[in-house]
Amino acid sequence: MSEQGRPRILVTPRSLTMGAHPDLAPLRMAGFEIVTATPGQLPGEAELMRLLPDCVGWLAGIEPVSAAVIAAASRLQVVSRNGTGIDNLPVEEMRRRGIRIATAGAANAPGVAELALALILAGLRHIPLGDRGIRGGDWPRRRGRELRDRRVAVIGCGAIGGEVARLLVALGAEVVGFDPKPRDLGLAPDHFRWVELDAALATADIITLHCPLQPGGAPLLDARRLAALRPQAIIVNTARAGLIDEAAMLDALERGAVEAYATDVYAEEPPRDLALATHERVISTSHIGGFTDESVARATRIAVDNLLAVLAPKVAHAG
Known part of the structure; x- marks a missing residue:
């Protein structure tokens, strides 16, 4: 008292x-x-x-x-x-x-879903690269890609992932989803379909994570799964830092196997080890998904x- x-x-x-x-x-x-x-x-x-x-x-x-x-x-x-x-x-x-x-x-679902969409678009159009370059006196122009008709895998389709899927469908993306407990998201089958996890990861141009940690805490995207991604894959993580094997992700970014990694979550916040957070192919936000x-x-x-x-x-x- x-x-x-x-x-x-x-x-x-x-x-x-x-x-x-x-x-x-x-x-x-x-x-x-x-x-x-x-x-x-x-x-x-x-x-x-x-x-x-x-x-x-x-x-x-x-x-x-x-x-x-x-x-x-x-x-x-x-x-x-x-x-x-x-x-x-x-x-x-x-x-x-x-x-x-x-x-x-599902209180923060709209905010997190909108941030995930913003990070996807930032990765496709290299927005951070342009912003940093102009501020530094340069004029960088890296060719981007459009979201329409791009295949996006939504991993975890609860309140947040389901909202992300609906936003992506509205913008013309081809959306596939994985969830251990599939449910009706109110999306037509010609716009959205359920697939197994490895198929979702290996066939998508963009992967956005909205799931809890795996049992035992092992990363969902380890070296094996990162090696199986499509060329120029973009990965967005607004869920849990532990879903990513950070060392394997750094290696994939260095080799150009992953086009961009956009993250709002870190093993330590704020991160003291900045090797991943400040990599030139990483888009970092400071855990603001539900901060609206x-x-x-x-x-x-x-x-x-x-x-x-x-x-x-x-x-x-x-x-």
């Missing part, structure tokens, strides 16, 4: 720690004190272990969470993610402790509602 006797909720997403977000107000109105991590930074283990022990709820971001952090959170009842992924959480330890886990569903006004607001509202669904009845009963 705080000095005022109000139960505490920790808020750690970088999109919410830079200033008071209006969609956090219902937590205060329900009688909770909001505690935030260092503004604009992913909290590390030491900071989490300092902040969490007195908190009953946690509105969490993508920060890695160890079992030791959960062990130190003696009062924690619920963790509410402002996104869909939970592979940064020690799920088994949390279940053992009876700590609830809630996610924000609309996505942040949607995700925050859902995450707050999830916290209140678990905690508010208990506070009312205690009162």
Whole structure:
């Protein structure tokens, strides 16, 4: 409890720690004190272990969470993610402790899908090359390619991947998809079809990743699969850094086997090893897929509602 006797909720997403977000107000109105991590930074283990022990709820971001952090959170009842992924959480330890886990569903799907599309177009038209060249006093003109009639493989067709597929179809691309659990995306079969993973990877001009990590954490795109790609392949990753074998990707870029790698995700954020992030064939963005006004607001509202669904009845009963 705080000095005022109000139960505490920790808020750690970088999109919410830079200033008071209006969609956090219902937590205060329900009688909770909001505690935030260092503004604009992913909290590390030491900071989490300092902040969490007195908190009953946690509105969490993508920060890695160890079992030791959960062990130190003696009062924690619920963790509410402002996104869909939970592979940064020690799920088994949390279940053992009876700590609830809630996610924000498809809140950031439009924002991430639009960024993926922007990265595809930037790779096809060499936009970063032109921007850097003109700023440096040059006039680079590398011939690009058009998206229309290009084959794009969407790997993972949940809320985000499905939205990417719909955007691509609307722009005239030939879209194939892979997902362990295929579902109806509302797309006509002459515009979209399901294929097996290796067939999707080996026959596409563009590959865009929207899937979780593989069991055990092995990269999805390893040296073998990168070697099997079509010439001039463009790869977009707005999902997980661990889906890519970074050493194999660097080698493929150096050899020209991959035309461009566009990524919004990194093993460490911000990355200290810049060999891949700053390569001339890499387009890098700073994990901004869901960082739009609309996505942040949607995700925050859902995450707050999830916290209140678990905690508010208990506070009312205690009162």
